[in-house]
Amino acid sequence: MTKPKDNLLAVSGLRTWFELRKWGLFHVGRIRAVDGVSFDLKHGETVAIVGESGCGKSTLARTILRLFKPVGGTINFKGHDIAGFSGSRLKHYRSKVGYVQQDPYGALPSFMDVQRILEEPMKIHGIKGRVRRRRIIEDTLSELNLTPAGEFLPKFPHMLSGGQQQRVVIARARIMHPDLIVADEPVSMLDASVRINILQLLKSVQKEHGVGLIYVTHDLSTVRYFSDRTLVMYAGRIVEQAGVEEILRNPFHPYTRALINAIPDPDAENAKSLRDLPPGEPPSLADPPAGCRFHPRCRHAVEGLCNRELPEDFEPVSGHKVQCLMYGQDARDFSPGEKT
Amino acid sequence: MKEKLKSTFVELKEYPTAVFGLLVIFMLILLAFYSVFTIPYSEAIRMWRGDPGTWDRAPRYARPAWLNLMPGINLPETITIGSDSEKAEKTVTSVGDEISEVRIALPFTFDYDAFPPELSVFIRASYRQRRPWARISWHTPDGREVEIADRSLRSGEWLRLSQDEGLRGELWGNPAHVGLFMVPLSRAPEIQKGKYKLLLEGYLLEEDAELDVELVVYGRVHGAAGTDHRRRSLAVALMWGTPIALAFAFLAAVGSTITTMFIAAAGVWFGGLIDAAVQRITEVNMILPALPIMIMIGTLYSRSIWVMLAVVIILGLFSAGIKTYRAVFLQVKESAYIEAATAYGAGNFRILTRYMIPKVLPMLVPQFVVLIPSFVFLEATLAVLGLGDPLLPTWGKVLNDAHQQDALLNGHYYWVLMPAVLLILTGFGFAMVGFALDRIFNPRLRS
Numbered sequence: 001m002t003k004p005k006d007n008l009l010a011v012s013g014l015r016t017w018f019e020l021r022k023w024g025l026f027h028v029g030r031i032r033a034v035d036g037v038s039f040d041l042k043h044g045e046t047v048a049i050v051g052e053s054g055c056g057k058s059t060l061a062r063t064i065l066r067l068f069k070p071v072g073g074t075i076n077f078k079g080h081d082i083a084g085f086s087g088s089r090l091k092h093y094r095s096k097v098g099y100v101q102q103d104p105y106g107a108l109p110s111f112m113d114v115q116r117i118l119e120e121p122m123k124i125h126g127i128k129g130r131v132r133r134r135r136i137i138e139d140t141l142s143e144l145n146l147t148p149a150g151e152f153l154p155k156f157p158h159m160l161s162g163g164q165q166q167r168v169v170i171a172r173a174r175i176m177h178p179d180l181i182v183a184d185e186p187v188s189m190l191d192a193s194v195r196i197n198i199l200q201l202l203k204s205v206q207k208e209h210g211v212g213l214i215y216v217t218h219d220l221s222t223v224r225y226f227s228d229r230t231l232v233m234y235a236g237r238i239v240e241q242a243g244v245e246e247i248l249r250n251p252f253h254p255y256t257r258a259l260i261n262a263i264p265d266p267d268a269e270n271a272k273s274l275r276d277l278p279p280g281e282p283p284s285l286a287d288p289p290a291g292c293r294f295h296p297r298c299r300h301a302v303e304g305l306c307n308r309e310l311p312e313d314f315e316p317v318s319g320h321k322v323q324c325l326m327y328g329q330d331a332r333d334f335s336p337g338e339k340t
Numbered sequence: 341m342k343e344k345l346k347s348t349f350v351e352l353k354e355y356p357t358a359v360f361g362l363l364v365i366f367m368l369i370l371l372a373f374y375s376v377f378t379i380p381y382s383e384a385i386r387m388w389r390g391d392p393g394t395w396d397r398a399p400r401y402a403r404p405a406w407l408n409l410m411p412g413i414n415l416p417e418t419i420t421i422g423s424d425s426e427k428a429e430k431t432v433t434s435v436g437d438e439i440s441e442v443r444i445a446l447p448f449t450f451d452y453d454a455f456p457p458e459l460s461v462f463i464r465a466s467y468r469q470r471r472p473w474a475r476i477s478w479h480t481p482d483g484r485e486v487e488i489a490d491r492s493l494r495s496g497e498w499l500r501l502s503q504d505e506g507l508r509g510e511l512w513g514n515p516a517h518v519g520l521f522m523v524p525l526s527r528a529p530e531i532q533k534g535k536y537k538l539l540l541e542g543y544l545l546e547e548d549a550e551l552d553v554e555l556v557v558y559g560r561v562h563g564a565a566g567t568d569h570r571r572r573s574l575a576v577a578l579m580w581g582t583p584i585a586l587a588f589a590f591l592a593a594v595g596s597t598i599t600t601m602f603i604a605a606a607g608v609w610f611g612g613l614i615d616a617a618v619q620r621i622t623e624v625n626m627i628l629p630a631l632p633i634m635i636m637i638g639t640l641y642s643r644s645i646w647v648m649l650a651v652v653i654i655l656g657l658f659s660a661g662i663k664t665y666r667a668v669f670l671q672v673k674e675s676a677y678i679e680a681a682t683a684y685g686a687g688n689f690r691i692l693t694r695y696m697i698p699k700v701l702p703m704l705v706p707q708f709v710v711l712i713p714s715f716v717f718l719e720a721t722l723a724v725l726g727l728g729d730p731l732l733p734t735w736g737k738v739l740n741d742a743h744q745q746d747a748l749l750n751g752h753y754y755w756v757l758m759p760a761v762l763l764i765l766t767g768f769g770f771a772m773v774g775f776a777l778d779r780i781f782n783p784r785l786r787s
Contacts, residue, residue: 065683094685106676111344111698120694121684172684 007076008179008212009041009064014073014083016056016063020286031285033059034070035236038313041180044210046203048223048244050259051233054282060233061184061216065099066090078179095125098173098211100183100202104165104190108157114168115153121176140171143208144201163194167201174205180212181205188219199226220263224248232256235283235293242320252322254278254298292325300326344702351780352773361772364765372586375579384580388572388733395571396498397554399457402562403754404574415560416452421538422462422554438547442472444540446555450521451533458558459517461488461538463497467549474542474551478520481534486510486520493542493551517558566754568738569745577733578758584645584734585766589715591649596656597708603657604665605696608673609688618662625658631721638727645729648722652715661707665700672699702781710774713767720763735759 016034021027033056041047051057062068064075066082075083082093101107108117118137127133141149144167157165166186173181183202187195203226206213215227223230223244230247232240232255240253251257258278278297283289289296295306306325314327352358379387387394397420407413423430423444434440465472471492476499478486487510488501501507501516511519514529521536522529538555565574607618634651641647672678673696681695722728723736724743738759742748747755 062679067679067682091685091687094683097683099680099683101676101680103676107680109677109681109695109699120681120686124685124687124690169680172680176684 006042007040008043008045008078010074010076011040011064012038012074012076014038014060014063014070014075016059016068016070029286032236032288033285034063035285035288036073037233037236037238038073039231039238039241041212041214043179043212044206045229046206046213046215046227048215048217048227048230049233050217050220050223050230052218052259052282054285055233056236056285057216057218057233058184061182061214064180064214065097065182066093091125095121095176096178096180098176098178098181100166100169100173100181100186102185102189104162104169105157107169108165110157113154113156114160117157117168118172118175121172125176136175137171140174143174143205144171146171161194162190163198166190166194166198170198170202170205177209178211180214182214182216184216185218186215187222188217195222220248220259232259235288236285237293237323239294239324240320240322242317246317246320250317250320252316252320252327253294253324254300255294292323294324348777348780352776355772355776355779357772358776361769361774361776364769365773368582368586368766368769371579372583376583379576379580384576384733385731387576388580389731390570390572395567395573396460396462397556398567398571398573399558399560399562400567400569400571401457401750401752402559402567403752404566404758405559405561405563407561407754414453416450416454416456416557418559418562419448419450419557420554421446421448423540423552432544435543438545440544442474442540442542442544442551444551444553446538446540446553447535448537448555448557449535450557453531454560455521455529455531456517456557457560459501459520460556460558461499461501462554462556463493463495463499464552464554465493465495465497465550467495467544467546470545470549472542472544472549472551474540476553477539477541479537479539480520481532481536482524484524488538565758568741568755574738574755574758577738578735578762580733581735581738581759581762584732585716585719586712588645588649588719589712592652592656592715592718593708593711595649595653596659597661597704597711599653599657600659600661601665601697601700601704602692604662605669605692605700607662608666608669609692609696618658619666622658622660622662625655626660628655630655634722635725635727638722638725643727643730645719645732645734648719648727648729652718668700668703669696672696675699706774706778706781709770709777713770716763716766720759735762 014037018031020029049057074081122133138149146152230244231238240256280297291307295301311323311325313321315321316327429445431443473492475490476488507516518529523532540553563573563575607615720736728737742755
């Protein structure tokens with residue numbers, strides 16, 4: 001276990017719940033979008049958060065960005081718990097994290113030109129001097145291959161291609177030189193042809209400046225080329241976390257295995273075989289199943305155990321954590337045949 | 341923004357109606373500025389109040405002077421000739437013992453096709469105790485002489501010849517403004533055109549006494565816009581009505597669109613209790629009848645245009661527009677760029693003013709332009725209802741006066757038509773530009 005101060009970010013027991021109200025007044029329940037999430041992020045490390053739609057991965061990303069206020073747990077950023085920050089301290093924190101969104105066109109205000117878009121964060125955080133700001137903008141743009149800068153600055157978002165728009169979004173996230181960048185599905189809305197290019201740019205920016213990067217995606221195939229560690233999320237919880245090679249080669253959790261199985265592979269043979277996918281739908285986050293969240297869909301589930309006990313992190317291999325009772329003290333309850 | 345403005349302008353040129361509308365608006369603005377700069381505010385108020393002495397030399401119910409430009413119309417214009425004017429001849433000769441003889445001749449040419457409506461002579465005299473004595477006579481083109489007065493004169497005397505009963509007897513029963521200009525004894529009074537002269541011969545009975553005389557032959561046409569029942573030139577009201585109408589409408593439109601939009605945006609952005617409060621106030625406000633409230637305030641409290649403006653704005657702040665804007669803002673609030681702005685630290689006020697409102701502003705522009713004439717009409721409506729500002733000259737006040745004096749019944753069409761034309765032009769101009777802007781900003785309306 002690394003000491004907290006070695007970490008850029010240490011999330012622990014994080015819970016982000018949304019109130020459900022009837023007529024906007026009476027409490028009728030809550031959506032547990034993020035429900036007890038813990039993980040660390042070292043300086044300059046890239047972590048991928050993988051999971052299917054609605055598993056809470058975007059909520060987790062936004063909670064880290066403090067777009068949502070968590071109801072419990074801590075977010076330790078460089079030794080400060082920013083979970084409860086507000087006012088000027090929160091504003092200062094915002095200058096230390098960058099945010100890259102999914103839809104580049106939607107993420108850029110259509111009525112501002114590139115120069116204003118990039119100036120806004122600097123104006124907000126009090127970087128004075130037109131010339132100074134201009135120099136920072138030019139540096140950032142050239143880093144993202146948007147050159148010559150003078151040609152792009154007066155352009156409005158609709159005049160740029162999708163890839164260029166996303167590079168402007170990355171430039172905006174980079175402009176305050178943050179320590180952490182959160183990228184929420186940064187390439188899923190882009191043409192396949194520019195995806196790799198954008199990911200490489202993001203990677204090189206991250207490498208060059210030693211920025212921590214949280215990469216949220218539902219696409220496991222890009223994770224291998226991109227991240228150091230992978231967190232697999234299911235129904236608001238991180239069910240497995242390990243180095244990217246480790247998790248792809250040796251997945252523990254039944255859900256992770258299913259995800260890896262689902263990676264498309266352009267092989268003609270695949271057309272004939274059916275993939276082995278878990279049955280059913282992901283659970284409602286308003287009313288998650290008791291015990292292990294995955295047990296209704298799990299082939300290995302043991303009645304009386306998996307539907308009762310919520311699995312904690314087990315670490316069967318060093319640096320590889322999994323939340324599945326198969327790897328806990330109750331492992332004997334699982335028949336060896338099932339534990340493939 | 342600049343680029344947007346420029347491209348909007350270029351697109352506007354595609355619509356001939358919009359070009360016409362812009363031209364009308366431009367002319368109105370020009371007229372407004374011209375009025376404000378040529379007639380200072382205090383002067384306009386004074387003229388419109390019409391204190392005694394302000395309009396003595398203007399006729400009643402005169403039509404606009406440009407009517408004479410029409411073929412076949414040759415109505416008398418107001419002729420004013422005083423002893424200090426160029427054509428006048430004035431001689432003062434001392435005859436000793438503090439007494440001097442004064443002779444003033446005021447010649448003028450009258451060659452119009454109608455009798456003047458009125459005739460007056462104004463006396464200006466200065467003396468300590470002894471009034472000057474004078475004989476005033478009228479000399480016609482055919483050489484006749486009619487005595488108007490032969491007596492001592494007080495200072496500031498206004499000889500209303502038209503109402504002089506003695507004179508009427510000498511003029512075959514006709515009032516002076518007819519009798520003095522007619523061919524003698526013509527049965528239906530016939531105009532005698534030619535050179536007339538008013539002659540004053542008299543004595544000043546003190547050493548430094550002064551005597552001046554001024555003849556006013558009132559016209560049937562007068563000034564750029566004619567005159568009303570109180571001899572006031574309507575041009576003053578029509579000119580000054582322009583800046584007042586435009587300013588009132590502009591401020592009211594700003595008050596009830598831009599601020600409304602801001603309130604809607606704030607409600608949506610802060611949500612919760614603020615949003616609920618904004619919604620409820622709007623719903624209550626929507627069922628309040630605006631005009632009766634304004635009539636009530638005008639009758640019971642104050643008719644000042646500023647009070648009315650405040651009422652219009654206050655009632656307009658939470659107008660039904662909030663509902664429309666809210667629908668749009670709810671969508672804008674969820675956009676990714678707003679989330680991004682929050683993530684890089686933009687504060688509430690910045691998000692409202694720099695991120696939410698600019699997105700919706702284009703929707704507002706055509707509405708704003710179309711709304712302006714409706715407030716011009718509102719101001720006129722209030723004035724016609726007798727709730728116009730008691731001091732300011734406005735188009736609506738002119739209409740109100742015309743209505744009260746039964747202008748149409750008495751054939752004073754100009755009195756109603758001129759302010760009406762201005763109102764219609766304003767409505768037309770802004771509506772045309774507004775509709776074109778609507779098509780530009782909402783391309784789906786284009787067929």
